[in-house]
Amino acid sequence: MKREIERKYLVTGDGWREQAFKKVHFAQGYLNNAANPENKCSIRVRIEGDEANLNIKSMEIGISRDEYEYPIPVTHAQVMLEKFAIGPVIEKNRYWIEYEGFVWEVDEFLGENAGLVVAEVELEDEQTTPPLPDWVGREVTDQLRYYNVSLAQRPFSQWSEAEQQGEVS
Amino acid sequence: MKREIERKYLVTGDGWREQAFKKVHFAQGYLNNAANPENKCSIRVRIEGDEANLNIKSMEIGISRDEYEYPIPVTHAQVMLEKFAIGPVIEKNRYWIEYEGFVWEVDEFLGENAGLVVAEVELEDEQTTPPLPDWVGREVTDQLRYYNVSLAQRPFSQWSEAEQQGEVS
Numbered sequence: 436m437k438r439e440i441e442r443k444y445l446v447t448g449d450g451w452r453e454q455a456f457k458k459v460h461f462a463q464g465y466l467n468n469a470a471n472p473e474n475k476c477s478i479r480v481r482i483e484g485d486e487a488n489l490n491i492k493s494m495e496i497g498i499s500r501d502e503y504e505y506p507i508p509v510t511h512a513q514v515m516l517e518k519f520a521i522g523p524v525i526e527k528n529r530y531w532i533e534y535e536g537f538v539w540e541v542d543e544f545l546g547e548n549a550g551l552v553v554a555e556v557e558l559e560d561e562q563t564t565p566p567l568p569d570w571v572g573r574e575v576t577d578q579l580r581y582y583n584v585s586l587a588q589r590p591f592s593q594w595s596e597a598e599q600q601g602e603v604s
Numbered sequence: 605m606k607r608e609i610e611r612k613y614l615v616t617g618d619g620w621r622e623q624a625f626k627k628v629h630f631a632q633g634y635l636n637n638a639a640n641p642e643n644k645c646s647i648r649v650r651i652e653g654d655e656a657n658l659n660i661k662s663m664e665i666g667i668s669r670d671e672y673e674y675p676i677p678v679t680h681a682q683v684m685l686e687k688f689a690i691g692p693v694i695e696k697n698r699y700w701i702e703y704e705g706f707v708w709e710v711d712e713f714l715g716e717n718a719g720l721v722v723a724e725v726e727l728e729d730e731q732t733t734p735p736l737p738d739w740v741g742r743e744v745t746d747q748l749r750y751y752n753v754s755l756a757q758r759p760f761s762q763w764s765e766a767e768q769q770g771e772v773s
Contacts, residue, residue: 466636466643466647466660467636467647471640471642473640474635474636474637474690475689475690476635476687476688477634480634489660491658491684493687493688501687503676503680503684505658505674505676509670511672514670515645515672518644518661518662518670519644519660520644552765570628577749
């Protein structure tokens with residue numbers, strides 16, 4: 436079990452692209468419906484380059500969440516995404532960028548979420564505020580609509596213009 | 605991936621007890637709600653003696669079903685059953701019995717399902733009819749209420765007398 440502490444930010448401009456030291460394509464979907472309040476965890480299947488995993492995470496929103504993750508064969512994940520996923524399969528490219536001792540993950544969404552780019556940084560504790568690269572904008576850690584579970588329900592293409600520009604909480 | 609072919613029967617009397625060569629205690633729960641038609645698979649966490657696993661199975665009912673199973677640490681399973689399970693955790697003792705070259709699994713349910721005893725046998729193909737021990741009663745392979753996913757929703761103690769006696773489909 437891992438207690439995950441991370442902050443999530445909007446990304447502004449394209450300055451991050453040339454700083455990335457790694458890029459991997461992700462396809463992921465959920466085996467349960469996060470919008471249904473009876474569910475106490477999210478259950479995600481992800482294909483990450485040539486690997487796959489199953490991720491079970493408590494449904495709390497915020498900086499710190501209970502999380503379990505297990506590697507599974509890619510062939511299993513492909514069948515699960517095709518047959519068992521609820522809602523659309525989310526596709527994105529993830530880029531890794533190092534900045535002043537912190538590693539940032541920038542997710543450039545594709546398909547129905549094209550146009551959305553968010554950055555996450557993992558932290559040692561909830562008090563840490565990381566140094567921010569100049570392409571990092573507003574923090575959205577506590578905003579539900581930017582979470583993958585939410586994007587599988589209501590993709591970026593369906594957001595209002597104000598929501599797309601990060602102007603509303 | 606494994607395509608599971610099995611038949612399920614009611615058990616009559618106690619004759620099977622002395623034939624068992626192995627007995628293990630099971631505690632299991634579901635991370636999603638089988639009664640919700642939006643779900644396309646069941647997701648089960650099981651502690652099986654001193655081991656645990658995560659099982660993902662297509663929601664079809666019948667002899668043959670798609671199934672994936674992964675071992676996980678018992679400590680993870682304990683937290684998941686406590687925090688993430690929907691509906692009651694099912695407890696049962698499973699007994700293994702060999703009869704004329706076939707291995708039978710007899711599940712003696714406990715707690716809210718006490719009184720229910722069912723036997724399952726795994727088969728090579730859907731056409732095989734196994735030789736039946738004399739403690740095996742009526743076949744219930746196609747009867748939804750005997751499945752663990754159903755028992756987690758509506759336990760044996762809530763069945764009508766006719767249902768408990770296996771008199772209705």
